[in-house]
Amino acid sequence: MPPDLPAVIPIDDPDDPRIEPYRDVRERDLVGRDGLFIAEGAVVVRGLVQSTRHRTLSLLLADKRVAAMAPLLAQVPTGTPVYSAAQAVLDRIAGFPLHRGILALGARGVQPAAGDLLAACGPVARVVMLFGIGNHDNMGGIFRNAAAFGADAVILDPGCCDPLYRKAIRVSVGAALLVPTARLAADEDALALLDRHGFEAVALSPGGAETLAALAPPRRAALLFGSEGxxxxxxxxxxxxxxxxxxxxxxxxxxxxxxxGIVLHHIASGQAA
Amino acid sequence: MPPDLPAVIPIDDPDDPRIEPYRDVRERDLVGRDGLFIAEGAVVVRGLVQSTRHRTLSLLLADKRVAAMAPLLAQVPTGTPVYSAAQAVLDRIAGFPLHRGILALGARGVQPAAGDLLAACGPVARVVMLFGIGNHDNMGGIFRNAAAFGADAVILDPGCCDPLYRKAIRVSVGAALLVPTARLAADEDALALLDRHGFEAVALSPGGAETLAALAPPRRAALLFGSEGxxxxxxxxxxxxxxxxxxxxxxxxxxxxxxxGIVLHHIASGQAA
Known part of the structure; x- marks a missing residue:
């Protein structure tokens, strides 16, 4: 292996304490990880390694995938442990068949305040604001769309689930690591905050007063979504x-x-026109 | 129980041969069911019971849910067996914890030819045509959108997965039972077929020649989607x-x-304007 790649540390014993954070991934998902999170799959792990907000603590790869991952490993900061294990050992560590063959452990970066994210936006901007989104598939899907349509930020109310939950990151195809994110305080007035920063709030609702198609996109648009029920x-x-x-x-x-996705497409294409 | 409701047949033994089609639901999903399919959850089962295309062969409910299901049971055709079981028995029959507490067994109706569906469309129409969509979540999501935006039909190429797979029906919130569906023959020329019926084909592609936002919706539009890869x-x-x-x-x-969803919204709102 060329000298610019990190040394890969072989793991033979599923109980090796060095890979403890990767053990029983699914059970850990349920209890939370206190500032840590798991990224899985090549695209998502690359997103973590390249992230300026979050820190990569270690990687764990199937040994048969190490060679193909060389371009990614070359980007891993010096001193970050890269572990590899045979597929069977990996499956026993994770607690389920880990077909993707690549995991990384991340440390959550400090989250900015919503006001700071809004203040940093340009004169033409779109942010997504979520209320009570508790489903990780939906959370991941929204982040994927936010990234695809260049949203400046996603702001979560206190009732939203964690976008850095493993499944949400995966469904987002890594966008949950990429799009600037903030969480409102429990007593924060979302509309007053938006108003203070010159954002017009557009609230999506089946009983909404006007149709999306007829909406002329505001130059600074905040798009508000609630949970499906x-x-x-x-x-x-x-x-x-x-x-x-x-x-x-x-x-x-x-x-x-x-x-x-529908709303972001309408707003992004209207703002660009 | 009022006389217009079907008699509910109690099941105490998970091995009772009468509920054999409900046994080990997930394993059965993998091998296919030869013209039969499983609907789960109240909304989806209601869609099956009300379907004019597909036939309800039987229902299986958690006994604690029977009373709340009376309005649905009143719509079940005479002679259709309705079984009920304690939650623990139900879980053992299905092979996993069946929180929704309601299943139905359906028999697939005869599928019309794609040409017949196209011929039956009005002067303003939109159909969805899918190529190689193999993921049941995506298939279900597309059907949900097709129903939400009043698509006249969904036409599948031979490489698409089955929209009546249990998970696809569930993700579609029952729309897979509702939206008229046809499958192209292996040697059928999709574009010639559309042309013959006066439909303009709009093919979605990251390298497409024009942007969706600038597209004036054809009066009879066929919207073509391929798989993500x-x-x-x-x-x-x-x-x-x-x-x-x-x-x-x-x-x-x-x-x-x-x-x-994005494309159907653009086409539907443009056609309505």
Whole structure:
């Protein structure tokens, strides 16, 4: 192996204490990791390694994948342990068949305040603001769309789940590591905050007053989404500009991640025009 | 129980031969069911019971849910067996914890030919045409969007997975049972078929010649989507009008179900305007 690649540390024993944070990945998901998180798959791990916000603490690879990962390993900061194990050992460490064959342990960076993210936006900007999104697939899907349409930030209310949960990161294809993210305080007035920073709040709701297609995108747009069941809080809807996506017949509603894609596309193409 | 409700047949033994089709649901998913399929959850089972295309062969409910299901049971055709079991028995039958507490066994209706579905469309119409979509989540998500935006049909190429797979039906929130569906024959020329029926083919591709936002929706639009990796077949892209959704920076692509939602929204709102 060329000298610019990190030495790969072989692991033969699934109980080796050095790979303890990778043990029983799924069970750990359920209890949380206190500032640490797991990235899986080549694309997502690359996103972590390249992240300026989060720190890569170690990597764990199937030994058959080490050679193909050389370009990625070359980017790993000096001193970051890279472990490798036979597939069977890896599966026993993770607690399930780890087909992707690559995991990394990350340390969460300090999260900026929502106001700081808004203040840093340019004169044409779009941010996504989420209320009570508790499903990790939806969270991941929304981040993927936010990245695809160049959202400046995703801001979460206290009721949202963690975008750095393993599955959310994976569904986001790494976007959860990439898009600037902040979380509102429990008593923070989201609309007052947006107003203070010159953002117009556009609240998505099946009962919205105007249609999305007819909406001329604000230059600084904050796009507000609630969870699929309850939607956005009524108190918030009453104070914001509300927009609906007309639907056919009796069909009740779109998936919230899909909705975010539709809205971001409309806003991004309108802002670019 | 009022006389207009079917008699509910109690099941105490997980090995009772009457509920054999419900046994080990997940393993059965993998081998296919030869014209039969499983619907799960109240919304999806209601969709099956109300379907004019597919037939409900039986229902299996957690006994604690029977009372709440009375409105649905009243719609079940006379002679359709409705079984109930204690939650623990139900879990043993299904082979996993069946939180939704309601399953139904359906028999697939005869699928119309793609040409017949196209011929039945009105002067303003939109159909979705899929090539090589192999992921059941994506298939379900596309059907959900097709229903939400009133697509007249979804037409599948031979490389697509089955929309009546249990998970695809569930993700579609029952739309897979609702939206008219056809499958192309292996040697069928999709573009010639669309042309014959007066449909303009709009092929989605990251390298598309025009942007979606600038596309004036055809009155009879066929929206073509390929799978996330390979995309649409090159031979097809070369002959169709190709459209792209511009994306930010280095982010590579949208999820195909999200893409279908974005495109259907643009086409449906444009056709309605």
């Amino acid at each position: 309850p939607g956005l809080p009524a108190a918030l809807l009453a104070r914001a500009r509300s927009v609906r996506i007309p639907m056919a017949g009796s069909f009740d509603s779109l998936n919230v991640a899909t909705t975010s | 390979p995309g649409l077949p090159a031979a097809l892209l070369a002959r169709a009008r190709s459209v792209r959704i511009p994306m930010a920076g280095s982010f590579d692509s949208l999820n195909v179900a999200t893409t279908s």
